[in-house]
Structures are given as structure tokens and as C-alpha cells.
Amino acid sequence: MKPATAACSLALAFFSMAPAFSQSVAFTFDDGPQLKAMPRMNPQARNAALLAALEKHHVKAALFVTLGNGADRPEGLALAKAWGDAGHAIGNHTVTHLDLNGKTTTLKQYQDEILACEAVIRTLPGFKPWFRFTFLREGDTPEKRDGIKAFLKTRGMRNAYVSLDTSDWRLDSALAKVLNEHPDADLAPFRAVYLAHLRQRAEAYRNLSRRLFGRDVPQVMLLHHNLINALFLDHAIQLFKSMGWTIIDPETAYRDFVYSLDPQRPSPGQSLLISAARSLGYRPENWERLLDDGDEEIKELKRKGVLSAPAASD
């Protein structure tokens, strides 16, 4: 093939692929608003920092409320309302964050918690009939799985799937542990591993969506209402922008047909894309890195000495 023809073919290939390869992501935050005391920032400051980062980048996100973490008290409800007032969506994430796969958890208990959470959050601006499963677990028996699906359908509630799962909660726990022991600890190593973790998961789930669907599915990313996001959300949004991703609102993402799929979920607690892959018997190369709990990043913090317990010098 002559060089000119080759270049022309490449250009054609590029342009024909371009429309299908345009990546977007919606940001969602679970377990909030969180009134628990943390080092460095009080609950109001954490909530304000999350909202300020979203506002700065004109991002509309979703907050999935776990009522018992704060919104059952006036000071917590005020924090949740601030999300609705700012134009973000408000969804349901139970009262006590109970586990539907727990052997002692009954379908009735789980449904009652959904109703109790809804009774409060439906008064807020931005309320959506969206339900985010706790631990992304949808039931350990056919009775629970079928029962909860029927319950959500009857009430007109959407299963607010996650496609881009992260382990921000694991890094947040490590950060809190270090700051509780050393309040002035350097935050830079945590920011570095947090951003590396988001990039790794984002790229891996993008590859998985291409393998499964032949295109870039609008991703719905799971983060939490916690300290690490309050500190670094601005950087996280900048990271996605630098990767060329478009940030969209969750409602737009959920319009994609992928979010109306109902794959078999033989293994609980995972992204919709993982469930879809399992249903098809497909196992990507980097499977382990998608399923771990940020183990590599925790190892990296230990390698840097950030997480070691320096018994000799302390």
C-alpha cells in the first residue's frame, strides 16, 4: 500500500471510530451526608468542599443518602438539602446501610429501610426515585433478589447502577488512620495514589465497556461522601478532564440502554459491567485489578512508608 493510501485509510478508520469512542462519566456519591467526625475537616466543611469542587467545574452529580449517617437529624438534612439546592440529584441508599446479602437481613427489613429513607428525602429538592444498593449487593437468595426487583418496579424506582466502581472508601480509611495518629501528615502521597487509582479504574472500565458493547458506555462512577473526596475532588475532576472525558449528569448517563439491562449477578457487590461480563462468561485480562479493594494503592502507601507503623521511632 502506498503511504498516501495508508494514511487515508488510517484517517478513515479514525473518523469512523470517533463517534463510538467518546467517553463520558457521571459522578455519584454514596453514604452521605456523613456527620461522623474526621480529622482536618468537620462535616459542614467536607460537604461544602464537595459542593464547591462540583460547582467550580459546573458538574451536576448525585448524592445517595444513607439516612442514619446524618440526614435523620436537622444538621445532616441541611447538608443533603444543599446538594438538592445546588441542582444535584438526591437518591436513596437505605437508613443503616444494611446488607441485603446478610444472612439475617430479611427482604421486609430492607424494603422498610428504603421506605423510611424515601419518606425523608422525597421532601428535598432534586429528589429522584433512584435506589443504590448498599455494597452493590442485590440479595443472596432468589426470593430476596426477585422480591426487591419487584418492589422497586412497583414503586417506580430505578436501580441506580454503578459501572465505574472505585475503592475510594479504602483509601479514605487509610487517610483517616494516618491523620488520627499524625494530624499534620503530608497529604501528597494520598492524593497521588487516589488519582492513580481513579485513572486505573477509569481506563480499565472503559476497556471493559468497549469489549462488551463495542463502544464507550457513559460511565456512572461510585465515590463516597468522605474526607478524601472533600480534599481531592477538584483534582479528580481535573484528572478526568485531562484524560479527555466529558462529565455528564447521572440522569443523562442512565438514559443509555446499558442501564436498563438486568444481568445475572452470580457474584455480588460489583459494577454493572462486571456483572454483564460474568453473565457472558467473559473475563478481562486485568480482572483482579477491577475486583480488589485498592490493594495496589495501599501497598504503594506502605512502600512509601506512609502507612507503616514505625514502632521503633514512635
Ligand SMILES: [Zn+2]
Ligand atoms: Zn454505601
